[in-house]
Amino acid sequence: MAYKKTQLQALAKIKRWGARHYQQPGEFLDWALPEAVAAAPECTLIFSELGQFARLHTAGKRADPGLAADVIATIAREVRQGARNGPRQLPARVCRRLEVADSLVLRLQTPGGPGAVLVALSESAGRLGESSRVFVMALAQIIENVLQAIEIRRLNALVPSVLRAKRQWELTVDSLDRLVGLLDSHGRVLRVNRQVEAWALGSVQSAAGKSMHALLHPDCDDPECRTRQALASAWMQMLDDGDAGCAVELPGQLPQTGYCQLRRIAVHDTGEAPEHTFAILTVHCYQQRESEASAEEAAAGKLLAGQEGERRRIARELHDGIGHSLAVLKFSLEGLRREVNHSLDANSLQVIDRIVAQLRDSMDEVHRLSTDLHPRYLESRSLPLALELLCEDLAAGHDRMVIDCRADNDIRDPDADQKLAIFRVAQEGLSNAVKHSRARQVFVELTQADGRLLLRVSDDGVGFDPERQAQSGRGHGLANMRERAEQTGGTLEIHSVPDGGTVLSASWVATRDQDGAAEGPGDPAAPTRQRARR
Template sequence: MATSAKSKGSRARTKGARRPVRAAARAVPRPDIHGRQAAIERAKLDWESTADALAELVCLLGGDGELMRTNRVVEDWSLGTVSGVLGKNAHTVLHPGCRNTRCSIAGFLKHALDEIRRGTRRQFELQDSIGARFVHLTVRPMRGRPTTGSERGDARAVLVVTDQSALHRARDELERLNSSLEDRVRARTQALADANRDLRNEIIRREQAEVALRGSRNELVALSEQLIGAQEGERKRIALELHDSVGQSLSAVKYTLERGMELLRQPRLGNPAAVFQLAVRRIQETAESIRSISMNLRPKILDDLGAASAVQWFCRDFAEIYPSMTVATELGVSDGQVPDRLATVVYRSVQELLNNVAKHSDAKHVAVKLAMDESRLFLEVRDNGVGFEKATPESRRHGSGLRNLRERAQMTGGQFSITLAPGRGTLAQLSWPLADVDRAVARVARV
């Protein structure tokens, strides 16, 4: 071990003389005192070189923890010079400038030395850090030397400090890698779970879309059936109407005209002029019937006025017929804004709903509203009468007005609902989606 007395020069000179320990012991010349001295000197040098070659910091400690010898590692670790640290307290050297009264290293050294002084022969260990270095400290009593009662100046204990920073760093790095691996696994698991969930949602969404598609396909089938049924019904009604009114009237006219001709031939049987007058009246009645039939198919007023004005006109007419009721109209659309294909259904709905109010509601007030936004056309009829809930299942089944109205709405792509109005009375609502072309037409009509 290097001592304070040793200089680099003397170590260099003795280098060649270094030998294995046992060989050095054998080489000691026996009787010669100088030779013995030289052999001791050589053995000491060998030991110092060996100690200096260690990677650990090795120190011999005195009874008060003072450094008696140390190897070169003290310099490698920049704790001082080999000669400079001798005599200093081991804690002061290891922990330069430490003022911590509860310092674990100071406590450890004191405890170990106290124990050794008391005769304990075991080894004391501590793991701690000195600056940036992570170290393992071992204190063990000097071998072959009594721990108590030894002379002053004798070393009591050996302190070995092993730098485990590299090991620590490797362990830290391993832990970091481990945790980053765990993070990556966790992230990957999460990503997989997310993908799985998305996939499941997508499957559910598709299933729902499929169900909806099937539903709307069924609805479409039902609607076309309804449409065909409605057309069929309309045809039957027109046929019946033509048969009952026009057909019968024309038969009557034909018969009357034949009778008139007969009277012309045989004037004594009666006055042909009166019979012809009757025929003319019949023809007028027939013309009237035809007008009313065609009026039912598409109310003429729609062509004369446009949908909004026709609704306005109907409401005014209604108010005149039922003076016990006040009728409020709120028309948020102009004639040109109501798509042509919806004009009849709007007008017919107003007719049916107002007639229902008159027939069933006993209301004092009714409000009719026609409005439109970017996507839909709305019609609303609200009364303050007895309320739709009063309608018995029987009466609902019996009447065909609301059923027809609902069918018409559906056939034109709209929706219909009738509910108890908030407060009292009945609220009937219809709405139709507007196509792009409807919106374009509406924009032009507004200007």
């Protein structure tokens, strides 16, 4: 009787303390199993969930991790084969292999998991008597209840965090300057953000259950309404393609056109019916979108201006700092060579000559980098003359390529931003032709017609596929040229086919600098400059 009393006291303690003092299942089991074994010393207890990589908890004389893993693997295999759920013993062959005389296997339900098992083992046959078996079964029930209580406490603790996150998300969506809503599979509104109130289309609460047309046109009963038809057509297209869009008329305080986007939500195997949340509706105002585009354009312009300023600073540092130091070093070595010309042998003089040649090459490289970063051609020169000098420098370094520059000398310089953009586009186009085209001839033309400046850079090289280049993500130079042109009121097009050469065409609405005249001198006798270099 005293023995049974000890077991009852152990069960009461495990039940009371487990539900009150433990927040994690692992901590509870690591404490509870030794408490139970102390009241039933003939038992070795093993607990484990049946999922993969589950942690083992053991207590008793045979509390060996290897033995426990073997037992759980055997039970898991039996469960997969459809073993019954009630109390049972391990198979006799398994007991012999594990040197176990008696056993009891109990299945437990765990919150949100594949289930667990509690196993009692004894080395002596018959030692798991009636009282011990009842004790282990009661222990299994208590463990199951305590684990459920721990999970409930964990979920309750999450509720404030979930509610707070939900509120934060609602505030985020409500702050958007466009209408966003969730639709069911019939196109009815489930939820919508507060932009519906800002646009005087009704309240958030009244929007629930409405069709898209009733939401955007609250008082419209015209069956031939263009917005109704456009929304119906877009809905059918979304069902086929996954997304769609259409223009819509926005009434009330917003008598203007908007753009509606529909995107179907992918339904995963979550057990949720598709009609609960089926699609997302987004509506923009064109006026709003245009202002956003203007803001983006202004930001891009500031970015380009900042980049040019930084390029100018680095170019100045290269030219005035490193370039000057290299020049001083070169002149010093040349002077030293003249002084020691008769006192050194031929090999030593050749070493000095090689060092001077390397310094000269380094100075040329610094000059090239400085010019690429900030085009000194443009300083106190007209745009046609700057393009001519650029072509001359490139032609001087490429003997096998003819670079022909034809720039109308009567063109008056545009404003500084446009002048720089035209030069940069020509520079990038020439650089691409020199590096990649393998052309024999490259032509650069700058003309003016019908109030527009026209730039054309063409070659007879190997060509390429512009569409494929853009898809490959390697066309950054082409994208930068197009952005420069568009930022200064121009357009740019690339025409090229493999083995068919390349033609870059760009045009700008002609502007004028503040003085209304070209910065560089003109040559009345030669309205068009033409240079070719081999």
